[in-house]
Amino acid sequence: MTELGTALRELADRQQPVGGKDAADLWKQGRRRAAGRRAVSGAAVVALAVLVAGIGVAGPEPRLISPASEPHGPGIPNRVEDPPGWLKPTAYGKRVGPLSVLARGMRHGRMELFGIDAKSGKYRFLPNGDIQVPGTPVALSPNGRYVAYWAGSDGKTVTSLTVFDTVTGTESGLSSGDENKYGYIAGALTWLNNKTVLLAFDEKTSPDDQTLGLTHKVETFGVDGTGPDEASVSPQLVAWSRARDGSLLIPYAASAGRLASPPEIWQSLGSDLRQNGDFLSLPQGDYRQVSRSGNLSVAIGSTGAGGHTALLARHTLNGDPNLFEGDLRDVGDLYVGTFLGWRSADSVLVTGWQHAPNGQASLFEANVRTGKVKRVGDAGDDADVVLAVASDLLEKPLVEANPPTGLNPRIVHGLELALLLLLLACYRYWRRRARR
Amino acid sequence: MRGVDLEGSFTEYVVARRAALVRTAYLLCGDAHLAEDLVQGALIKAVAHWRKIGDNPEPWLRRVMVNDHISGWRKHRGRERLTDTMPERAAQAVQELGLAEALRLLPPRQRAVIVLRYYEDLTERETAVALSVSIGTVKSQHADAVRRLRELVPTLAANQIGV
Numbered sequence: 001m002t003e004l005g006t007a008l009r010e011l012a013d014r015q016q017p018v019g020g021k022d023a024a025d026l027w028k029q030g031r032r033r034a035a036g037r038r039a040v041s042g043a044a045v046v047a048l049a050v051l052v053a054g055i056g057v058a059g060p061e062p063r064l065i066s067p068a069s070e071p072h073g074p075g076i077p078n079r080v081e082d083p084p085g086w087l088k089p090t091a092y093g094k095r096v097g098p099l100s101v102l103a104r105g106m107r108h109g110r111m112e113l114f115g116i117d118a119k120s121g122k123y124r125f126l127p128n129g130d131i132q133v134p135g136t137p138v139a140l141s142p143n144g145r146y147v148a149y150w151a152g153s154d155g156k157t158v159t160s161l162t163v164f165d166t167v168t169g170t171e172s173g174l175s176s177g178d179e180n181k182y183g184y185i186a187g188a189l190t191w192l193n194n195k196t197v198l199l200a201f202d203e204k205t206s207p208d209d210q211t212l213g214l215t216h217k218v219e220t221f222g223v224d225g226t227g228p229d230e231a232s233v234s235p236q237l238v239a240w241s242r243a244r245d246g247s248l249l250i251p252y253a254a255s256a257g258r259l260a261s262p263p264e265i266w267q268s269l270g271s272d273l274r275q276n277g278d279f280l281s282l283p284q285g286d287y288r289q290v291s292r293s294g295n296l297s298v299a300i301g302s303t304g305a306g307g308h309t310a311l312l313a314r315h316t317l318n319g320d321p322n323l324f325e326g327d328l329r330d331v332g333d334l335y336v337g338t339f340l341g342w343r344s345a346d347s348v349l350v351t352g353w354q355h356a357p358n359g360q361a362s363l364f365e366a367n368v369r370t371g372k373v374k375r376v377g378d379a380g381d382d383a384d385v386v387l388a389v390a391s392d393l394l395e396k397p398l399v400e401a402n403p404p405t406g407l408n409p410r411i412v413h414g415l416e417l418a419l420l421l422l423l424l425a426c427y428r429y430w431r432r433r434a435r436r
Numbered sequence: 437m438r439g440v441d442l443e444g445s446f447t448e449y450v451v452a453r454r455a456a457l458v459r460t461a462y463l464l465c466g467d468a469h470l471a472e473d474l475v476q477g478a479l480i481k482a483v484a485h486w487r488k489i490g491d492n493p494e495p496w497l498r499r500v501m502v503n504d505h506i507s508g509w510r511k512h513r514g515r516e517r518l519t520d521t522m523p524e525r526a527a528q529a530v531q532e533l534g535l536a537e538a539l540r541l542l543p544p545r546q547r548a549v550i551v552l553r554y555y556e557d558l559t560e561r562e563t564a565v566a567l568s569v570s571i572g573t574v575k576s577q578h579a580d581a582v583r584r585l586r587e588l589v590p591t592l593a594a595n596q597i598g599v
Contacts, residue, residue, distance in 0.1 A: 004585075005554040007535050012459035012555065020472045023450035027443050030483020037484070 050414040074118035078377030079401035096124035097166025098144035102388045137189040144390030174221045313368035332373030337383020351379035463551040466540040509544045538588035546581035
């Protein structure tokens with residue numbers, strides 16, 4: 001040993017012991033510290049795993065709608081989003097229903113149908129739900145289980161009707177008994193009840209034929225595979241449906257499997273609709289519905305040259321939809337995109353804008369008797385994003401929907417956990433520093 | 437080793453070697469209370485690793501004490517520190533400094549090299565392992581430390597330091 005070593009030893013020996021914790025305490029403290037470190041490490045691993053799992057496509061998309069609250073159960077959400085920005089690439093669902101909302105959105109450059117699950121609030125594009133012929137009608141059954149839409153192949157011609165069961169994930173193509181080789185011109189499409197869909201259409205006489213009013217067929221199909229049957233329907237049920245191309249199914253189609261003459265199916269666009277009652281004299285009016293009480297009638301249509309698509313109301317007489325009193329009244333200065341249905345004897349639910357078609361579209365509840373309009377939610381980027389709602393849910397309160405986060409909830413939870421760990425670490429560091 | 441055996445072995449080691457560890461720690465930091473904290477901190481950390489290091493815990497504990505001391509010095513560098521010596525002592529001529537004060541004026545890594553080499557009698561290689569640095573670094577730190585000590589404590593002759 002050198003002299004320096006000896007000097008150091010002497011120096012070390014001079015220091016007086018100050019005392020400290022005994023070995024048992026140190027052992028306990030060490031065990032606690034080790035357990036704490038293991039817990040923190042485990043939490044960090046879990047957070048990391050959650051983050052990694054969340055980044056993958058296995059995670060669910062943001063849950064937009066809060067769980068349905070008792071006692072009302074599922075309802076129509078008060079907010080409908082255009083999903084492509086945040087819906088994961090594989091968000092095609094075979095079992096997605098029953099639906100509260102049926103809507104349309106761009107997917108991979110194509111317009112496709114998507115639905116919102118009435119219970120979970122999940123958004124799902126329907127398999128093979130691309131709307132190959134834009135503007136063709138789609139219909140959602142009153143209970144939200146079945147979606148009926150025209151399917152086509154070349155972007156111009158519809159060839160068959162498709163009914164998709166959102167609960168089982170099965171779809172069936174329904175074709176007219178005497179299939180037309182040129183395809184069809186889609187007309188009105190509506191659900192008579194939860195089992196039967198009715199459609200009106202014209203058969204094309206050539207590949208380029210776009211003329212309405214030549215063959216006028218009305219058929220019904222059952223979801224159990226029955227049909228086509230001759231339409232034997234209540235006028236009240238089919239009278240007020242319209243096709244987006246403007247054809248109008250009027251009340252006297254009852255028992256007509258094949259309509260014989262033009263009065264039963266109307267072409268509204270560019271036509272004079274002065275036949276059968278002055279209500280139809282509405283210029284370019286192409287849609288009307290009568291309330292369940294039969295005392296009110298509304299029309300969705302242009303009020304004149306250059307006018308916007310408005311919500312117009314009128315009193316009916318004696319429950320006869322063709323007899324009216326008073327003038328048509330413009331309700332709430334609305335720019336209507338889609339008429340979704342009657343919420344009560346006096347009020348309707350529509351999508352659109354009020355006063356001017358600017359910004360995002362809204363959901364409005366309009367009292368057609370008093371003329372009062374209340375904004376009740378958001379309806380997507382355009383007024384016609386929402387195509388239909390499950391009419392059984394119309395009278396229930398709207399369900400509060402959360403705004404989309406754009407982030408997978410697993411990522412959000414992982415970040416929350418990571419933040420918590422960071423705060424814990426900061427707290428421990430601060431305490432240790434304070435102790436010193 | 438099972439849990440009870442581990443605790444027994446730990447207790448046995450602490451009882452036997454704690455005083456020696458505290459002395460080493462005192463030389464490293466120059467403060468008795470800080471030395472006790474260093475040793476306790478190292479022993480608490482050692483509990484989680486006792487299964488692995490229990491047979492020969494000394495090198496591991498020494499490394500932890502040195503690293504903790506250097507980390508603490510970095511954190512508190514520039515801050516005021518309470519010592520049991522009067523501030524006026526710092527103004528005294530370097531010739532009058534004792535070894536303890538001289539050690540205190542060395543940077544912690546140089547101090548650690550001196551303590552490990554001359555107090556613990558470690559080789560350069562063992563010192564390098566204890567400090568987690570290369571042998572070259574140990575050599576250079578040692579040379580700098582010795583030069584500084586000679587300046588601070590001229591009474592320590594070159595042959596006493598052993599270089």
